[in-house]
Structures are given as C-alpha cells and as structure tokens.
Amino acid sequence: MFTRAIVRPPSDNFADGLTSVDLGAPVFEKALAQHRAYCEALIRCGLTLIELEADPAYPDSTFVEDTAIVTENCAVITNPGAESRKGEVVSIVETLSKFYDRLDRVQPPGTVDGGDVCQIGSHFLIGISERTNREGAEQLSGFLNAESYTSSHVDVRGTKGLLHLKSGITFIGENRLIVADSLLGQPEFGGYEIVRVPAGEEYAANCIRVNDYVLFAAGFPKLKTELEKLGYNLIELEMSEFEKMDGGLSCLSLRF
Ligand code: GLY
Numbered sequence: 001m002f003t004r005a006i007v008r009p010p011s012d013n014f015a016d017g018l019t020s021v022d023l024g025a026p027v028f029e030k031a032l033a034q035h036r037a038y039c040e041a042l043i044r045c046g047l048t049l050i051e052l053e054a055d056p057a058y059p060d061s062t063f064v065e066d067t068a069i070v071t072e073n074c075a076v077i078t079n080p081g082a083e084s085r086k087g088e089v090v091s092i093v094e095t096l097s098k099f100y101d102r103l104d105r106v107q108p109p110g111t112v113d114g115g116d117v118c119q120i121g122s123h124f125l126i127g128i129s130e131r132t133n134r135e136g137a138e139q140l141s142g143f144l145n146a147e148s149y150t151s152s153h154v155d156v157r158g159t160k161g162l163l164h165l166k167s168g169i170t171f172i173g174e175n176r177l178i179v180a181d182s183l184l185g186q187p188e189f190g191g192y193e194i195v196r197v198p199a200g201e202e203y204a205a206n207c208i209r210v211n212d213y214v215l216f217a218a219g220f221p222k223l224k225t226e227l228e229k230l231g232y233n234l235i236e237l238e239m240s241e242f243e244k245m246d247g248g249l250s251c252l253s254l255r256f
Contacts, residue, residue: 001211005042006095006254008052009035010062014245017059018082020163023244031241035062038215038252041235045210047255050095058088062242063251066113066131067092069124069140070256073147075100076140081111081131092254099256104143110136115164115251116156120171124151125188127165152188159183163246166206168197170250172232173209178223180205195230198222203239206248208255215249 009032015025039049055061060082067089069076075096077089096103106112116127117140124144126137134153141151154165159182162168168180169189177192180202184194197205204220209232216224218236227234239249 002045002047002255004050004099004256005047006050006052006064006092007035007039007042007252008062008064009054010241011054011056011059013056013059014062014241015059017245018084019244019246021244021246023240026241026244031062034238034241035252038237038249041213041215041237042210042253042255044235045213045215047210052091052095055088055091058085060085060245061088063115063247064088064092064254065251066115068096068254069112069114069117069144070096070100070254071119071144071147071149072256073149074102074104074143075256076104076106076112076143078112078114078140079106079108079110079136081113081129081133081136106136106139109133110139112136112140113164114254115166115248118166118169118171120177120192122149124149125165125169126151126153128153128155129157129162129164131164154183154186154188156183161202166250167248168202168205170205170207171209172207172214172227174230176230178205178207195223195226198226203243203248206250208250208253210255217243217249 113131116132118125170178201220
C-alpha cells in the first residue's frame, strides 16, 4: 500500500521543457487544472500529498518521478539523463531526507531516469534508454540488490515513440503487465500475464496502480474496457497537456 506521494505542479514556463512529440504547445492553465485533478485522484486513493512548489528553473520538474526511486526499504536519487534536468534532484534530496535515513545516489557517468524503472514486487525492470545508460542501471541494481531486491535490464533504445521503459509498460498488480506492441517479446516479461495495448492507444500504456485504483489517461476506450473487464477500478484523468511534453501519469508523482 502507498501512503504518500510527492508532487509538483507545472511552472508557467512548462512549455519550455523537453519534448519529442509534435502535438503543439501545452496550455499552462489547462495543465494546472489537469495536475490538480491528478492530485485529487491520488488523495482519493488514500495518499497524503507532499506538494512541492513549482520551479521555473526546471520546466520539466513537474515530472518528479524521474528524480528518484523510492521503495519500502530504500531511496535512490537518480542522475537524470537530460542535462537540463540534473538540478531537479536538489529539492528531492531535501524532501526525501525527511522520510529516509539514507539516500543512495547514482553517480556520473551513470544516468538514470525514474521513468525507466518499473517495480514488480521485489523485482525491478530497468530500461536502458536515451536517458538511462548501462552504467546508471548497474549502479541502481547494486543499490537495490543491497536491499534484497532483484533487477533485470531491458534495452528499449531505438523503440519508436518510447522515451522511457514505462512509456510502454505498466505493472498493474496480479502478476499482470500492460505492454505496448513495440515492446512485446522481451524475455524479461516472461512469467507475467501480458495485457496488450490496442493499436492507436499506446499512450495509455502508462497508467498507475495506486492501492485499490488505477489512474488511467482519458480517451483510450479499448484498453479501458479491457481493464474494467479484469476487475480494475479506473480513475480517468485528462492528460493532454502532459502528453504534449512527453509525460505520462506515472511521471507526475513519486509514490511510497
Ligand atoms: N518532458 C519530459 C522529459 O523529456 O524528460
């Protein structure tokens, strides 16, 4: 069960952040409203929010997930792969220090973005991507192994339309992985029941199980119906402004 989440609203220069998609510029007021609805959904899931102030020094800093890996046993501060995002970790160190006695840290030349890290119980899938390199993944595995977690690495470089591993997969509980077609067949996904993402609904692959609910991007009816048939309680959230900036539901919080 999660009890807390760290969140940070977008800053008014959110549109200056990194993106690889061509969906137009995000509308700030709309992004703020979508973020507020996201926060309310987390509260509905039973979480207490730790709300950081918007930080215009880092236009991507609303995507707090990339700055740390938080688990029951340990917390690891990442070294984000994008140069413009490295400083985002400073305020996260300050915040997480209140909850963990020790913080491990990925050191250069290692880089890790939290969006590449998928926890499945006591096992972690770590994506090697444009943001997370092998050195960073090895360091992270070392920290996790020291806390009795296991890990394996999944190379997602060159997978079309995928910024991070979790842009294409979600562990939704009950031994089930939601997987976009572009990632099907990875040997690391063997042993899980695979829920395939219908064609055209790839953005919905990034959703999050939070206690008794699944936060799910609005506008993807086929996957929504499939998950509801499997018995999940979905909370649908408008994500259009974050999608424009290459962000998904998981990116907007650190849950622990
Ligand atoms: N805009 C999210 C990222 O590129 O890191």
